[in-house]
Each structure stands twice: as C-alpha cells, then as structure tokens.
Amino acid sequence: MPELPEVETSRRGIEPYLLNKxxxxxxxxxxxxxxxxxxxxxxxxxxxxxxxxxxxxxxxYLKLDSGNIIIHLGMSGxxxxxxxxxxxxKHDHIDICVSNKKILRDPRKFGCVLWQADDINNHKLIKSxxxxxxxxxxxxxxxHTKAHKRQCSIKAFIMNSHxxxxxxxxxxxxxxxxxxINPKRKAGNISLSRLVKLVNAIKLTLKLAINEGGTTLRDFxxxxxxxxxxxxxxxxxxxxxxxxxxxxxxxxxxxxxARSTYYCTQCQK
DNA sequence: ACTTCGACCTGTTGGC
DNA sequence: TGCCAACAGGTCGAAG
Numbered sequence: 206m207p208e209l210p211e212v213e214t215s216r217r218g219i220e221p222y223l224l225n226k227x228x229x230x231x232x233x234x235x236x237x238x239x240x241x242x243x244x245x246x247x248x249x250x251x252x253x254x255x256x257x258x259x260x261x262x263x264x265x266y267l268k269l270d271s272g273n274i275i276i277h278l279g280m281s282g283x284x285x286x287x288x289x290x291x292x293x294x295k296h297d298h299i300d301i302c303v304s305n306k307k308i309l310r311d312p313r314k315f316g317c318v319l320w321q322a323d324d325i326n327n328h329k330l331i332k333s334x335x336x337x338x339x340x341x342x343x344x345x346x347x348x349h350t351k352a353h354k355r356q357c358s359i360k361a362f363i364m365n366s367h368x369x370x371x372x373x374x375x376x377x378x379x380x381x382x383x384x385x386i387n388p389k390r391k392a393g394n395i396s397l398s399r400l401v402k403l404v405n406a407i408k409l410t411l412k413l414a415i416n417e418g419g420t421t422l423r424d425f426x427x428x429x430x431x432x433x434x435x436x437x438x439x440x441x442x443x444x445x446x447x448x449x450x451x452x453x454x455x456x457x458x459x460x461x462x463a464r465s466t467y468y469c470t471q472c473q474k
Numbered sequence: 475a476c477t478t479c480g481a482c483c484t485g486t487t488g489g490c
Numbered sequence: 491t492g493c494c495a496a497c498a499g500g501t502c503g504a505a506g
Contacts, residue, residue: 239502263500263501278499279499280500280501364501373499374499375499419499424498
C-alpha cells in the first residue's frame with residue numbers, strides 16, 4: 206500500500222501524539238508479521254520517552270533513549286490513533302500506548318515492527334539503502350553514475366531501494382510519464398539530460414503527493430482514517446484505456462517485474 | 475555484480 | 491447471485 210508520501214503522511218500524523226510522550230504499554234496481539242515482532246519489545250521500550258518520530262525510506266522509527274522502534278507498513282499497513290474505547294479490529298496487531306493508543310493495522314502482514322538498539326543506520330534492513338529522493342544528494346549525476354551499463358528497465362531501476370528509496374509502483378509510473386521516458390527503456394541507456402528531468406519529476410511527484418496526504422487507491426488512510434487525495438491527480442497510474450492528459454493518446458497498461466505499469470506511448474520515448 | 479522470480483498474507487474485484 | 495482466479499501500494503533472499 207504505502208509509498209513514501211503515504212508513509213510520510215502517517216509519520217506526520219502520529220508525531221504530535223507521540224513526541225516527548227512516555228510509552229506506558231506495548232500490547233502485541235499478532236507477533237507474526239513479515240518478521241516476528243520481538244517478544245521482548247515491551248520490556249525494551251516501556252517506560253521510555255519518545256525523543257523523535259522519523260522516517261527513513263518507507264520505515265518509520267521512534268527514537269527512544271536506549272534504541273529505536275522500527276515500523277514498516279508493508280503493502281497494506283496503516284497506523285491510527287485510538288482511545289481505550291476504540292474497538293479492536295481483526296488486523297490490529299500491536300498497540301503502542303501513551304496517553305492515547307497508536308495501533309498498527311496490517312491485513313496482509315507484509316509489514317514489520319522491529320527493535321534497533323543503537324544507530325538506526327546500523328540496522329541490516331536500513332544500512333544498504335540508497336539516498337532519500339527528496340535529499341539534495343539525489344541528483345541526475347548520481348543516477349547517471351549508478352545506471353552505467355545497467356540492463357534493467359528504468360522503472361525497475363528507480364524502484365530499486367538500493368538505488369533510491371521511496372519510489373514505489375504508483376510514483377514510478379507517474380514520474381516516468383512526467384519526464385517523458387518509456388518505462389521499458391534500459392536504465393544504462395538514458396542521457397544525463399533526460400535523467401535531470403526524471404530526478405526533478407520524482408521529487409515533484411512525491412512532494413505533490415505528500416501535500417495531498419498521499420494516494421488512496423482502495424484502503425490507504427491517514428491516522429484518523431481519512432483518505433489521501435492524490436489519486437485524483439494521477440496522470441497515468443490506473444488510467445489504462447483513458448486519454449492521455451497531454452496528447453489524447455490512449456494510456457496503456459502492461460506488466461513489468463510482475464507489477465502493473467501505465468504509460469503513454471506517444472509522450473514517453 | 476546484476477537480474478529475475480518466488481514467497482509472504484488477506485481482501486477485493488471482475489469475469490464467467 | 492455465486493464462485494474463483496487474478497490482482498493489490500513492498501521487498502527480501504534465493505537462484506540463475
């Protein structure tokens with residue numbers, strides 16, 4: 206489900222409820238997510254103050270004095286703020302309780318909740334990640350160097366978290382459309398000037414989506430259950446058979462790396 | 475070193 | 491209306 210804008214929307218949503226608050230209790234109903242939630246997480250975290258609510262790639266982490274709680278929402282996860290009266294539903298796997306409760310809900314269990322005792326960047330899942338797309342170090346020159354002689358498609362390339370993080374299936378199609386690049390084109394076969402357009406398109410698309418509270422296709426919601434409004438502004442994703450907003454050509458869909466890609470054959474070369 | 479692909483799990487959708 | 495296959499926002503890790 207969530208790509209970077211949806212994760213950032215979730216982070217911004219929970220931050221005011223958790224920052225500088227003491228974790229009173231952690232209640233785990235379902236340990237079996239993508240990786241098991243550590244059995245001793247309550248012992249490690251209860252009684253500590255939340256010093257920061259951060260995001261790295263699609264991971265949210267809560268910085269405590271003795272370590273970090275790392276949360277990934279997987280494909281279908283969401284976080285919400287609840288009170289003690291909020292009914293617990295089927296896929297509400299873990300509560301992190303301060304004065305209110307924060308609940309991780311994750312129907313498909315592709316997400317995870319983990320503990321990292323020291324610097325978050327030492328964590329196995331995080332240390333090999335590429336740069337943040339909205340960071341200044343993510344440039345066309347960087348992409349150009351990384352793409353040298355790469356045979357994979359440009360879409361697979363920008364979705365590879367070792368190259369750049371946070372670009373998922375929706376925003377990959379959107380950014381490639383905005384930069385006029387055919388998703389099938391080989392990554393190593395794109396000029397620097399076109400990569401300049403691509404990098405700008407990735408940054409712009411993600412920023413616009415964050416401003417809209419993310420994209421709700423079927424079930425993404427912010428912490429209060431509200432949808433994101435960027436779905437209304439998608440230019441190609443999910444629009445196969447419809448007209449291109451720029452040239453009136455019909456938007457096409459095809460499968461790439463077992464994921465749906467949407468593009469305009471006229472605008473993207 | 476790079477690329478592809480299966481696996482994880484549940485809910486929803488669309489075609490017959 | 492009902493059933494069942496196909497598909498869904500992620501990404502690791504094995505295999506080629």
